Amino acid sequence: MRLFVSVAVDALADTLAAAQSRLPDAGGIRPVDPENAHITIKFLGEVDPDRLDAVEGGIASAVDDAGVDPFAMTVAGFGVFPSLEYISVVWAGVREGRAELTRLHEAVEREMTALGFDPEDHDFTPHVTLARMDDARGKEAVQRVVRDDDPTLGRLEVSALRLTESTLTAEGPEYRTVARYPL
Numbered sequence: 001m002r003l004f005v006s007v008a009v010d011a012l013a014d015t016l017a018a019a020q021s022r023l024p025d026a027g028g029i030r031p032v033d034p035e036n037a038h039i040t041i042k043f044l045g046e047v048d049p050d051r052l053d054a055v056e057g058g059i060a061s062a063v064d065d066a067g068v069d070p071f072a073m074t075v076a077g078f079g080v081f082p083s084l085e086y087i088s089v090v091w092a093g094v095r096e097g098r099a100e101l102t103r104l105h106e107a108v109e110r111e112m113t114a115l116g117f118d119p120e121d122h123d124f125t126p127h128v129t130l131a132r133m134d135d136a137r138g139k140e141a142v143q144r145v146v147r148d149d150d151p152t153l154g155r156l157e158v159s160a161l162r163l164t165e166s167t168l169t170a171e172g173p174e175y176r177t178v179a180r181y182p183l
Contacts, residue, residue: 001046001047001048001049001052001165001178002045002046002047002165002166002167002168003044003045003047003055003163003164003165003166003178004040004041004042004043004044004163004164004166005040005041005042005044005059005108005112005161005162005163005164006038006039006040006041006161006162006164007038007039007041007073007101007104007158007160007161007162008037008038008160008162009037009038009039009073009075009128009156010034010035010036010037010038011154011156012034012037012075012128012153012154012156013034013035013037014034015075015153015154016034016037016075016092016128016130016153016154017034018153019078019092019130019151019153020034020130020131022145022149022151023090023130023131023138023141023142023145024138024141024142024145027135027137027138028133028134028135028136028137028138028139029090029131029132029133029134029138029142030131030132030133030134031130031131032129032130032131032132032172033172036172036173036175037128038128038164038175039094039101039126039127039128041101041104041105041108041161042105042108042109042112042117042120044112044117045117045118051115052178054115055112055115055163056163056178056179058108058111058112058114058115059108059111059112059161059163059179059181060181061111062104062107062108062110062111062112063104063107063161063181063182063183065107065110065111066103066104066106066107066108067103068100068103068104068183069183070157070158070159070183071097071100071157071158071183072096072097072155072156072157072158073094073096073097073100073101073155073156073157073158074094074095074096074097074152074154074155075092075093075094075095075128075152075153075154075155075156076092076093076094076095076150076151076152076153077092077093077095077150077151078090078091078092078093078130078145078146078149078150078151079091079092079093079125079127079146080142080146081125084143084146084147087133087136087139087142087143088132088133089129089131089132089133090129090130090131090132090133090142090146091127091128091129091130092127092128092130092151092153093125093126093127094126094127094128095152096155097126097158098126100158101124101126101158102124102126104161105124105126106124108161109124158183159182159183160180160181160182160183161180161181161183162177162178162179162180162181163177163178163179163180163181164176164177164178165177165178
């Protein structure tokens with residue numbers, strides 16, 4: 001099972017699609033399906049089904065330890081990974097709710113590394129992936145949008161984390177919620 005821990009933002013699918021339309025229609029840019037929108041808290045990768053109970057228990061403990069109540073989150077602004085000079089991912093950021101998402105990430109990270117999952121090798125940046133860049137053909141146009149456009153894409157209430165299974169297909173990933181963890 002290919003698993004990750006996330007926050008659902010599919011309620012913002014329409015505004016995320018509108019944000020994607022601000023990106024240039026240039027070669028090398030591949031939008032992601034806004035219906036699959038989420039914020040990844042922790043990517044676990046391939047997990048043996050025999051470990052699922054331990055993973056679920058660890059996530060439940062992390063949610064309790066984080067002490068985060070349901071909160072408002074605002075998705076706004078554009079950014080890229082890893083840098084404006086070499087763009088592989090174009091994303092929408094989080095303004096309101098960053099502190100709560102970070103606390104949840106840190107608690108999940110502690111529990112999952114205690115279970116033997118690899119620790120993250122980069123700082124946590126809460127974001128919603130809008131597109132991937134396969135090559136640099138549209139780089140300058142994307143750079144202009146990221147530098148010049150600062151949209152507010154929406155606000156929603158975050159009331160749970162979810163454990164999600166990702167199945168990779170030729171048409172793109174298919175997601176299934178394995179478990180939900182209310183805040």
